[in-house]
Amino acid sequence: DAKTTQPPSMDCAEGRAANLPCNHSTISGNEYVYWYRQIHSQGPQYIIHGLKNNETNEMASLIITEDRKSSTLILPHATLRDTAVYYCIGSYEKLTFGTGTRLTIIP
Amino acid sequence: AAGVIQSPRHLIKEKRETATLKCYPIPRHDTVYWYQQGPGQDPQFLISFYEKMQSDKGSIPDRFSAQQFSDYHSELNMSSLELGDSALYFCASSFFDRGQGTSGLSSYNEQFFGPGTRLTVL
Numbered sequence: 001d002a003k004t005t006q007p008p009s010m011d012c013a014e015g016r017a018a019n020l021p022c023n024h025s026t027i028s029g030n031e032y033v034y035w036y037r038q039i040h041s042q043g044p045q046y047i048i049h050g051l052k053n054n055e056t057n058e059m060a061s062l063i064i065t066e067d068r069k070s071s072t073l074i075l076p077h078a079t080l081r082d083t084a085v086y087y088c089i090g091s092y093e094k095l096t097f098g099t100g101t102r103l104t105i106i107p
Numbered sequence: 108a109a110g111v112i113q114s115p116r117h118l119i120k121e122k123r124e125t126a127t128l129k130c131y132p133i134p135r136h137d138t139v140y141w142y143q144q145g146p147g148q149d150p151q152f153l154i155s156f157y158e159k160m161q162s163d164k165g166s167i168p169d170r171f172s173a174q175q176f177s178d179y180h181s182e183l184n185m186s187s188l189e190l191g192d193s194a195l196y197f198c199a200s201s202f203f204d205r206g207q208g209t210s211g212l213s214s215y216n217e218q219f220f221g222p223g224t225r226l227t228v229l
Contacts, residue, residue, distance in 0.1 A: 032215045043111075043197050043220030044150060051215070087149070093203065093216050094140060094163050097149040 002027035002090025009102040018075040020101050022088030025069040031092050033064060035073045037084040038100075044087065047073065078105045109133055111200050111221035119227045120188050128183040128224045132200030138162065139181040140218060141173060144195040156181055157203070188228045195223045 005023040012018040024033060035047040048055055048062045050071070055062045061074040075082055087100040112131040120126050132139050138157045142150040152165035156175035167173075170188075175181045185192060199218040 034215075038150075041195060041223070043199070043222055044218075045220065046217050049215050049217065085149075091216075094152045094155055094165065095142075095150075095199075095218060096152060097142075099149060 001092070001094070001096040002031055004088045004090055004098045006086070006088055006098065006101045008099060009104070011104050011106055012075075012078045014080060014105050014107050015077055018078040018082065018103060018105070020073040020075075020086050020088075020103065021070065022073070023070045024088065024090040027068055027090040028092075031090045033062065033068075033071050034089045034091060034095065035060070035062065035086065036089065036095070036097075037082075037086045039081075039084040044095075044097075047086075078103075080105050080107065111198055111219055113196075113198050113221040113224050115224060116222065117225050117227075119229065121229055122188055122190065124188050124228075126185045126188060126226060128185070128196050128198075128226070130181045130183070130198030130200075130221060132179050132181070132198075133219055136200035136202045136219070137179065138201045138203050138216075139175055139179070140199040140201075141167075141181070141183050142197040142199065142220075144197065144223075145191075146194070148194075150197060153183070185226075190228050193226060193228045195225050197221060197223045 002024045036044040038044045050062045064071045085100040140155040141153040144150040153167040155163045159175045173183045199220045203216040
């Protein structure tokens, strides 16, 4: 699995877009970029994935650089319920969780 | 929609005892993963099963064993428990197409996590 690097923590004002960066320079060709989040001791929750192209779903958008060495998760209108640890994972199958980014949404 | 079920939700054991954790995957999911999350730590992959066969192995101690049964549920057996085994144990399931499409690209693998079993070893 790819080694990923994320900032340990970030704050975002409620209602604003939260942009979470991730570096995954060692990602290999068949590994997807996955984003999961974990809300205080709950089971991790899948958010979005991508391979080469930018992706969007009802939860978030994922922007992947052309060289695939980094990506950004965008939560377009952050709410208090988005406060969680966000994990960026480069993987084919099993998930190797790094330290993630602790995102705090501020009222 | 049905989710991953784990039982028990909480378990308290003494050192050197044994524990069995159970996981019931989402119907029609063929792959089960086990993760361990110690206090203040990030989840760590332990082991996975695909179609009742072990498919991958992570940092699982030799004192632990696991299997997947014919109904696809899985059990994690933990023996000679130590204080350091106190953790949240998550099970996840997925339906993972291990083949490659016409584009030659692998399929993605969305894992659905259960609520976890909190094991406390005293």
